[in-house]
């Protein structure tokens with residue numbers, strides 16, 4: 001209501017954030033788990049006096065540096081950029097509540113970046129012990145930055161007592177804080193193994209690969225078994241409505257979850273067969289396939305987590321269209337067009353009704369429905385007449401989709417309905 | 432329709448720190464960000480010119496220098512982002528309602544920063560890691576990367592200026608709500624931007640001087656050449672920047688020019704000190720150019736340049752407050768400091784700095800003692 005709305009064609013802002021976030025999460029979890037992987041692998045190489053593993057971990061660390069420090073860091077900034085563009089009101093709320101959390105995360109980020117560069121540049125310059133300490137510093141800083149950011153991210157779904165107390169700590173240590181942290185840490189370790197398998201096929205000569213592959217598989221296999229357990233724990237810490245959505249309240253959400261589980265099982269099998277038992281058969285192609293499958297699991301997980309938050313962006317505090325729940329009654333009184341700052345039409349009359357409807361839709365619905373794109377509105381109303389659509393809008397929260405209550409006036413609902421009904425008319429003409 | 436200016440309301444959630452603390456942190460981290468950016472962008476441009484001259488004159492000195500710069504570019508690019516994230520945080524708490532709005536108007540150019548940055552960053556790594564192998568292509572690789580980074584600065588300046596001019600928002604948004612607008616038509620944008628970029632060359636010139644000083648112990652003629660070359664990179668851009676700075680000043684609306692001419696005591700004093708310090712550093716560098724023992728002059732010159740930069744940052748801040756003065760009343764902003772978390776932040780910040788210094792000391796401080804049983 002407060003900010004201008006930036007419409008992203010076809011995929012919509014939600015998916016834009018989703019895509020950027022998933023890419024970032026894929027790299028940033030590796031940045032955490034991979035840190036542990038580096039130090040433990042380095043220790044193993046010294047302990048067994050194993051030149052193959054040592055050479056491998058050195059080269060792997062170069063890949064690690066180039067991926068995390070450039071791609072990881074910038075996709076992180078990209079999330080900032082996109083949420084500020086798509087959800088400025090929510091971003092503003094988060095930054096007002098948690099700016100010091102982010103400032104603390106930034107300290108860890110800073111240490112992380114310095115440590116990983118030095119770790120890479122000092123391979124042959126420092127004694128083993130000091131080099132390892134720098135590696136540990138990297139891993140601890142990376143882990144702690146996850147420990148912080150997890151508080152802010154889990155807050156969005158379960159703000160818990162913050163709703164009443166408005167206290168930083170209540171928001172930070174919210175009901176899903178621990179369970180989601182557990183999911184993240186286990187995921188980070190699995191990611192470390194998946195990346196390890198892939199780089200092994202590029203770095204290590206075929207005849208020497210066996211040990212490295214087997215070693216990397218041990219990072220994946222047991223933790224793939226723990227992942228469903230922590231995910232289940234996470235599920236049980238959710239409030240009722242998100243649980244309901246995940247179990248089929250919105251069909252695509254439960255479908256996504258099921259696909260995620262199946263793909264997870266597939267990854268486990270592939271790694272077990274080719275990464276652990278039959279390492280001779282583990283090729284670059286299989287490494288890449290496992291990587292893509294891993295990406296799809298994350299994709300599923302993130303999508304589910306985002307979808308079960310409907311219709312909120314910050315649960316019980318703000319709808320995904322930026323409306324703050326506390327302000328609902330005031331807005332309902334005067335309608336959304338008058339409350340919104342960035343619309344040209346304030347009063348509806350017969351001439352501007354369609355245009356007003358278009359504006360109303362943009363304000364209230366476009367965060368979830370893109371015309372001709374994501375969650376397209378056209379097929380959802382195709383059989384309905386104008387009055388029915390208006391009636392549905394006035395009663396939005398009672399239809400499928402877990403939509404927000406409508407904060408507009410009846411005249412605004414009619415205007416939106418009139419504009420939407422135009423699509424049905426166009427449809428009929430074409431046929 | 433009415434012509435009033437639309438400004439989004441301030442967030443209903445109170446600001447979790449005193450405004451002065453946030454402003455100090457904003458200005459401090461911004462200064463560091465700009466210094467790192469200067470080396471990343473200015474250094475890249477100097478490297479490109481140096482590659483070119485080296486090839487043209489077949490000069491080993493030039494290649495020695497460009498090889499050294501190539502190793503500096505990736506870490507300083509990393510510092511530029513890392514030190515950019517912090518002011519991005521504080522800017523949003525302080526000026527979020529202005530910043531988010533202007534960003535939405537230029538959404539796509541703004542997002543393109545990410546892609547441009549990734550390309551340029553990998554370009555720098557390519558230049559650094561493959562320096563020998565690239566040979567003739569080095570000039571192109573480093574030039575393109577540096578120019579890409581410089582484009583990011585132009586997008587930043589457009590946004591940072593657009594957020595200060597809410598009068599323009601309405602027309603821009605209602606003509607084009609798709610987020611593909613730019614803000615190049617503002618007469619202050621180009622001079623403001625050039626002011627930053629030309630300064631970047633001068634600051635990177637100082638880094639070249641430092642390199643020369645370090646080399647003198649190993650190879651005297653190379654070191655001396657480096658110092659002279661660096662001083663030229665400092666002096667020429669700085670002279671040019673006097674003109675650009677003036678251009679920037681007169682491009683501002685009249686009432687803002689007057690701020691620096693006595694109307695606002697802080698702005699005026701900062702301006703005077705900045706000018707004075709700049710002239711002192713220029714003169715010292717001129718003298719150092721033909722001096723047999725330039726070291727002391729260079730160091731004092733650097734201190735004065737740093738003073739100039741700090742004053743410029745403060746002037747820029749006064750200018751921002753003046754732009755926003757009709758739209759932003761700090762007394763109306765609700766503040767509820769989270770002192771507990773702030774304390775934790777400060778302790779961790781100090782611990783973080785100590786940790787980084789320790790690591791740097793270990794890595795560069797002592798002679799490397801490579802393990803006798805070299806495994807690889």
Ligand code: HEM
Pocket residue numbers: 077457461464468471472511512514515516518519520522548580581583584585587588589591592623624627
């Ligand atoms: C190499 C690429 C970059 C260049 C050349 C660059 C350059 C600049 C310049 C010239 C300004 C001043 C704008 C003005 O006042 O007119 C600026 C401001 C700023 N930059 Fe950067 N920047 C770069 C990357 C980044 C990144 C990646 C971030 C964030 C992660 C960032 C964060 C900021 C912030 C927050 C400000 C505004 C501070 C304020 O207005 O107080 N920059 N940058």
